[in-house]
Amino acid sequence: MRTMGLDVGSKTVGVAISDELGWTAQGIETIKVDEEKGDLGFDRLKELIEDYQVDKIVVGLPKNMNNTIGPRGEASQAYAKKLEKEFSLPVVLWDERLSTMAAERVLLEADVSRKKRKKVIDKMAAVMILQGYLDSLK
Template sequence: MRIIGLDYGSKTIGVAVSDELGWTAQGIETIKIDETAGNFGLPRLTQIVNEHHAEKFVLGFPKNMNGTVGPRGEASQRFASKLEKTFGIPVILWDERLSTMAAERVLLSADVSRKKRKKVIDKMAAVMILQGYLDSLN
């Protein structure tokens, strides 16, 4: 069973996928979106779901450090509903506090240039979100 991990932002969606056994997460790509124009990347997500025969989404759920849900968390909840209606598969909201910062640290320690970090940070955050979920299962 493959699981798709998503790091949903206002301009991009980082995408990761699990291996068949559900042990590891691999980054796939970053999809450009435009929330204000109603472009949520669903055509590309449809291709990814079909290509990988995904049975579940794990969507990063950004909470404030005190545990409350702010505007980005509410946007993620709306996007989760959109995913469930569009694909008919479960969406798990996964606490993603600090996932982008952790991804940034990994890329910095790997000495990735600022320009390259900007291109892969969302995909890397999706990997961290999905890997955290997979680790919780095993």
Template sequence: MKIVGLDVGSKTIGVAVSDLLGMTAQGLTTIKWNEEDIYSADEQLKQIINEHAVGEAVIGLPKHMNGSIGQRGEASQAYAEHVEKIHNIPVILWDERLTTVAAERVLLEADMSRKKRKKVIDKMAAVMILQTYLDQAN
């Protein structure tokens, strides 16, 4: 069974998927969506879930450094409930503090242009969310 990792933002959702053994995470795509319409990414996500035989989702839960959950965290929680209900797979919310910062650092070290970084940052953050989950689970 593969696991999908999601980095849910207000305009895009970064998507990563694990290998069959649950050892490594690979970046897949970035879905453009409208946060005001929670159903707007359902078709693309359904296609990914079916194509990759996904049995579980890990969604990044942004927390403040003191551990409290703010507006973005609440939005991720709402989306997690939606994914569980609509796609009928279990969802784990995973602390994603600093994953976007870490992803940005990796891309900067790779000397990637700002324009290219903007296109892949969400997918890279999804990889980091999923990989930290996989590392902890193994």
């Protein structure tokens, strides 16, 4: 069984999946969402959960540097509750402070163009969230 990592934003959700042993995270895709219309990407997530036999979901929780939770963090918490209800899987909230910045730095060091970075940044952030969670289990 595998673990899915999600970097939830207002327009996209980055998706990563662990290997079967739970050692490494691989970026899968970025799903476009529209919070205002109620499209949370659950149809595509359902397909991925079934395809990869996911048994746990890790959702990035963006906290402020002073450890408080702002509007984006509250939105992630609400998203996590909806995931748990929709898919009947355990959902873990994982502190994702600086994951997007770290993903951006990795892509910059790899000399990825701005246009390409924009397309993969959420997927890369999901990898960093999931890898951080997997590493914490060892």
